Amino acid sequence: MSRPFIRPRRLRRSPTIRNMVRETELNAADLIYPLFVVPGENVQCEIPSLPGSCHLSVDMALEVAREAYGLGIPAVLVFGLPEYKDDQGSSAWDPASPVQKAVRLIKKEIPELTVITDVCLCQYTSHGHCGLLRGQNVDNDLTLSLLGRVALSHAEAGADMVAPSDMMDGRVRAIREALDSRGYEQVAIMSYAAKYASAYYGPFREAADSAPQFGDRKTYQMDPANVREALREVALDIEEGADIIMVKPALAYLDVVRQVRDSFDLPVAVYNVSGEYAMVKAAAANGWVDERQIVLETLLGMKRAGAEMIITYHALDAARWLQES
Numbered sequence: 061m062s063r064p065f066i067r068p069r070r071l072r073r074s075p076t077i078r079n080m081v082r083e084t085e086l087n088a089a090d091l092i093y094p095l096f097v098v099p100g101e102n103v104q105c106e107i108p109s110l111p112g113s114c115h116l117s118v119d120m121a122l123e124v125a126r127e128a129y130g131l132g133i134p135a136v137l138v139f140g141l142p143e144y145k146d147d148q149g150s151s152a153w154d155p156a157s158p159v160q161k162a163v164r165l166i167k168k169e170i171p172e173l174t175v176i177t178d179v180c181l182c183q184y185t186s187h188g189h190c191g192l193l194r195g196q197n198v199d200n201d202l203t204l205s206l207l208g209r210v211a212l213s214h215a216e217a218g219a220d221m222v223a224p225s226d227m228m229d230g231r232v233r234a235i236r237e238a239l240d241s242r243g244y245e246q247v248a249i250m251s252y253a254a255k256y257a258s259a260y261y262g263p264f265r266e267a268a269d270s271a272p273q274f275g276d277r278k279t280y281q282m283d284p285a286n287v288r289e290a291l292r293e294v295a296l297d298i299e300e301g302a303d304i305i306m307v308k309p310a311l312a313y314l315d316v317v318r319q320v321r322d323s324f325d326l327p328v329a330v331y332n333v334s335g336e337y338a339m340v341k342a343a344a345a346n347g348w349v350d351e352r353q354i355v356l357e358t359l360l361g362m363k364r365a366g367a368e369m370i371i372t373y374h375a376l377d378a379a380r381w382l383q384e385s
């Protein structure tokens with residue numbers, strides 16, 4: 061019988077030693093909280109497909125943003141449900157739409173909180189696609205100027221960063237040029253660089269009323285089978301001027317996160333998307349998993365894979381749990 065003389069368990073003997081040798085740390089400062097802003101006043105209405113998250117009117121979005129900031133969360137990502145939809149998605153750049161109003165109010169009241177806006181058309185178009193249609197096809201180049209307008213309207217409202225999620229080719233450059241031409245060269249672009257055509261977006265589309273009315277998003281979002289293509293998408297967005305690159309979804313794509321982290325120098329964000337959240341919520345509601353432990357372990361895994369920032373619907377809870385632990 062040979063006795064081991066190398067014993068990894070020596071460094072697991074006590075909480076103090078385990079803390080000393082821990083390689084990855086999860087902090088509230090790593091988290092970004094998504095907000096869904098709706099028309100009206102005093103609306104705080106739980107979203108059925110995202111239990112624990114709410115549709116918020118502008119005034120309530122401010123209160124939730126305050127709560128996030130108080131918990132040490134440095135940024136919110138703002139989505140909107142508009143008052144009207146049309147085939148161009150023109151409410152996306154309307155200065156009176158919920159996103160623009162919320163950004164204005166939050167930046168006025170909590171200037172230290174970083175406000176990021178999702179730039180896309182799918183919540184605003186009557187057909188639910190992320191770009192302008194020509195026949196049944198999403199026309200890439202016609203969409204670019206509209207995305208520039210959307211980003212500009214967010215910058216004018218005071219957004220610190222814009223996050224294009226449409227997956228059109230050339231959108232980062234188009235947005236950068238639109239911003240710079242109007243003096244917003246300090247507004248950063250967090251690009252959804254490697255965004256996959258994923259079934260994990262289901263609960264979000266219900267929450268944002270943004271499901272495509274026909275077809276799917278496979279002609280613009282990426283094939284889940286591809287990782288070399290993800291690196292090419294990221295490289296292109298960096299060349300076009302992205303400041304932060306994002307991989308989305310997170311959980312089934314942590315290998316992509318690792319490769320992107322190892323291949324580029326820019327900060328990397330991951331989006332812990334709605335389907336990932338909803339699965340945990342459903343299992344926890346059945347008593348099948350311990351929500352707190354599952355969430356902290358999952359978010360830690362995303363950091364360990366190489367993400368500096370995690371967009372997550374669990375941000376408020378996770379920040380609270382991290383304060384307690």
Ligand code: PBG
Pocket residue numbers: 178180182190225226260261262263264265270277332333334335
């Ligand atoms: C809009 C957008 C989507 C998400 C973020 N921005 C949905 C989609 O592309 O259909 C998904 C977020 C989530 O599932 O949590 N383009």
Ligand code: ZN
Pocket residue numbers: 180181182183189190225226
């Ligand atoms: Zn979209």
